[in-house]
Amino acid sequence: MDTVIIRIRGIDKFRVADWAMFNHEFSTRPYADLTPKDRKRADNKKVPYLRSFVLHADIDNGLTYPGVEIYENADNRSRSIYYDMKLKFSAPKLINENSLQEALPSDYHKLLTTLMERLPEIGIYITSQTIADASVSVVHFCKNIPLPADRPLRPILAELSRVDIGKAYGNTKDIRSKNQNENETLHLFCGTREWAFYDKIQEMLRPSGKSLEKQKTAYEKEVIELYNLQNTEVFRYEYRLNKAQTIRSEVNRFLKRPYATPVKLSDLFTENLWKDILNASWQRILAKPENQIALLNSNGDIDLLLHILKRAKEKEQSVHSYNKALISYALASIIKKHGAKTLRKEMGKVWSKKSDSRLDEKLATAQKLANDLPLSDGTLYIGQELQKFEPISLEYLSTCKDKKDNIQ
Structure with missing residues (x-):
């Protein structure tokens, strides 16, 4: 698992040391101060908020910090205004200062402890229980798969670029953005679900302006040099759920709970959840007849x-x-x-x-x-590695790299 966005409802659930650190200095207002235009926008389900405030913390110590935003919204029926805080973070970067070494379900308490340490450093105060119980609005499940010398990345991406997921979930839209960044990135979009495949090492080496990851840690490039991974290919598989309803549908199905049960941050660290969801998402691709044809060997x-x-x-x-x-x-x-x-x-x-x-x-x-x-060798290999779901550490990658060098 990598990117997570959680929402904390109610200004009474958090405290901010200095509101001036937000892009527009934060200020509350009573419902009576709303303009007719504001009230009309509050009834429009396509308008996500009335005002937003983004925290720009003045801190540069090489550590990873969560992104913080506050949203203002209104309820015309109750004639009230409420405020949500959104926290966005990369679980492996918070824990390990890089996203090549994977986070583990057992890292939950370490993640919570790190959040409780970093948030006060940028002037945000929230209890650990509030964070644990916060609802999840976005989550990216992912797996790093080191590729052996006889399983190069580009043919695998070329094969996957021929699949179709447009009708996997009914009347959703499929928009393909394929073979970008010199044939090293592939995205498949289907409603609020997204599949992403790319070369993790090369993605980390790219400048932030040309990369999928806009916030990179200084340590990430050092890691690649330290472990001599520049020529190692790591297939990155991400299954991104970009809406709370979609998350409830996926997570609660595997947790055997009613669909309406809110998904909290703590729920995401259930043992085997990541493996089950990623394998199921892979099987959804393979289940369609045309995709089985596209991936034939x-x-x-x-x-x-x-x-x-x-x-x-x-x-x-x-x-x-x-x-x-x-x-x-x-x-x-x-x-x-x-x-x-x-x-x-x-x-x-x-x-x-x-x-x-x-x-x-x-x-x-x-x-x-x-x-x-048979399916192609690359397709079979990715499926096998997803089934194994071996934790990927920097030491493990270094071992894979040594084996690859010996083969070559």
């Missing part, structure tokens, strides 16, 4: 064609079966070359989108005719 077009023809003939030796095989091969070949999302998008431009169910049937048939072909 095939030696070329002709081998794929011959395999599908052979399987179709085994099932039924007829013209109908022959046509089915040709259609299946055409779909599989397009997915392998251009991706499942591109296939759906381009077909939607030419043909009615109402025919999606028909396409789903054809894709399912294509997958069945190719289902005894």
